[in-house]
Amino acid sequence: MTERQKSWASLALLWGLLLVLAGLRPLAVPDEGRYGDIGRWMLQSGDWIIPRLDGIPFFHKPPLLHWLNASLMALFGVHTWVVRLGPALHAGLMLVVMYLVLRRLPALPGRDSEHLARRAIWVLGSSLAFLIGGQYVNHDMLVACWIGVAIWAFAMAFLQSSGQAPDLWLARAGFVACGLGVLSKGLIGLVLPGLVLFLWLFQTRQWRKVPRLPWISGVALFSVIAVPWFVLAERRAPGLLAYLFGDQQFNRYTATTFNNGRPWWFYLAGLFLLMFPWTFLVLPQVLTWLRRRSLPGPQGLGPWVSLAWIWLVAIIGFFSVPHSKLIGYALPVMPPLAFLAALGFEQTLAHRPHAGRYFGGLLVVALLVACGVEWAAARYTERRGSADVASALACQMSPGDTVLAAGDFPYDLPFVARLPQAMVVIQDWALQRREAGDNWRRELFEGADFDRQAGQVLQGQDTLVQASRLPGQWLVAPRGFEVKNFDLVLEGRAWVLYRSPTTVAGSGLPSCRR
Structure with a gap:
């Protein structure tokens, strides 16, 4: 050899x-459950422009991961291993x-x-x-990969070229990688390669080669890759650009009110x-x-x-x-x-x-x-996770039944059970709009502001009381959450499954493994 x-x-x-x-492991929550199901929902709905979590628009990141997950699931099926591909x-x-x-x-x-x-x-x-x-x-490995490809490509273009002109094809590959980086996680896909290369070119005194980069073709390639989705999504959901680049990127970088302080x-x-x-x-x-x-x-x-x-x-x-x-x-x-x-x-x-x-x-x-x-x-x-409860639910509910979630949001349940429709999420949403921090509740109600009809799945306690009197109603809640007027079906490791007294076990979903 x-x-x-x-x-x-x-x-x-x-x-x-x-x-x-x-x-070898189930989906981690919240990230893997969230992003896995956004791709599944994209495939199920056929809407490849608006990423959705529980049917509600989710604009925290651009869509490359979701497109990739949906495409791979279309080829290989809806499985945990597939979304990790x-x-x-x-x-x-x-x-x-x-x-x-x-x-x-x-x-x-x-x-x-x-x-x-x-x-x-x-x-x-x-x-x-x-x-x-x-x-x-999640999006981290995608943007890390394209940041690396961009830096390597531009560095090779500068150092492997003969004379004062960078290698044009390697430089164009760098522009393509920047476009895919932006489509992976936003502006850092362009800013970070630019920051590294700016400092390196200054340190190695290679500035004279910069004007000879293929700027016209490079910017054109970058734009063809990175720009169309933002234009189409902004037309479908006005305010998306301000939310994604302003709230989710600039404010997260500069503010001290978000989670994960270190x-x-x-x-x-x-x-x-x-x-x-x-x-x-x-x-x-x-x-x-x-x-x-x-x-x-x-x-x-x-x-x-x-x-x-x-x-x-x-x-x-x-x-x-x-x-x-x-x-x-x-x-x-x-x-x-x-x-x-x-x-x-x-x-x-x-x-x-x-x-x-x-x-x-x-x-x-x-x-x-x-x-x-x-x-x-x-x-x-x-x-x-809620995989144990999700598996039981998939084998007992009928496709037309309603699933409600109270007390918390089971990120992995819709993916594991392959729910055909959005869950109804029970909270005091007026109170949450005033008091919610950087959490799953904010993810949902901010997304609902872009699509009021999809936001109908966000309901108050009255809906839970009404559901307890109707057939075909299933409820999932975290252990320790007080539930009244529903019958216990399964107490899992972290979540509990209930059904209304008039609900009977149905035919199950296609995802059921008996």
Whole structure:
């Protein structure tokens, strides 16, 4: 087997492991239940413009994830594993693109670039960021992938070109990646590659090449990809652009009233955990940087090492500013961190006796950590989710029955049960509009403002009283929530299923597994 074949075999093995792990746990709530069912609803309704949660418009993010989930479910069916394919495909693309770039870098003395690239494959591919983050159903891996593709493509365009003109096709690929990044999660798909490249071009003094980028064709490609959905969705739901870019992006970045407040060092700890134990290989370079006040890098690799450090510091710095912080926001810096860790090993350990054993030991630790986290996540999710109640509901209700939710919102239930229509959600909605924080209630009533008819599923306590007197009425509520005038059907781990006294077991839904 050639060195290149070994690298491709490594890529296939790690991506295969990711796919296996993706099928071992139920949907996590709220994120995976929410985003999985938005894609299912898109497929079921045939409306590919307006993403909907429980039939209500949901405009927190652009639709690339939902389009991908709906398309994959159309091909392979509505299953938990299928909705994890979208993030997994992007994780695989992130890994492949990193490899293709690193194998073209100048070689270290006495080594070839294929060894460095393959080490980076194993570093990133065995990490929690890849094996767990790469199967988690939300927008983070998608935008991380396209941010990485954009940065690699533009950097290659500048450094692999001859003369003063960047490589035009690589630059166009960068514009395409920015468009897909915007369609994945909004403006950060453009802002973050731009920030990294701006700082890097300044540091490496390559400004004279910038005017020679294919601006006309590049901007045209970006616009064709990124702009149409925003135009069509704004026409269907006036005010969407102000809500998505204003409330959900700018305000979340600048305000302190949103959830997930974390200290300034949150991402430093997150990086250590997401890439454990490989982060230890980066520490010697950090110490060299602090001691010399310059970016360390072997001869020929200097611009690439500079890019990796600027990429890492700029994006982590950007996300450390807001009050709200989530671990998934660190995913865009995993490729440069993997490159730096692989480079650290090549420089400090690769020439020592038993270097392969050292690397293999670190690899075993990384894989054991990932498998342990997968097991713990599965147990935790089972205790919080409503899959047990959803399975019972799917086998007892009839397609025309009504499902009500009170006390909380069971994000995973509509997906697991494959409900054919929206749930009726019981709350004091007038009170919630005055007092609700950054939670599921706000998600629903703000979405209902874009479609009053769809918002009819948001009902008050009177509807629950009326439903208790009607046939074909099912109620799900969290354990500990007081329910009157309904008969108990099943008490699950976290949720309880009830039915009205006049409701009888029906034929079940197509999703029933008896």
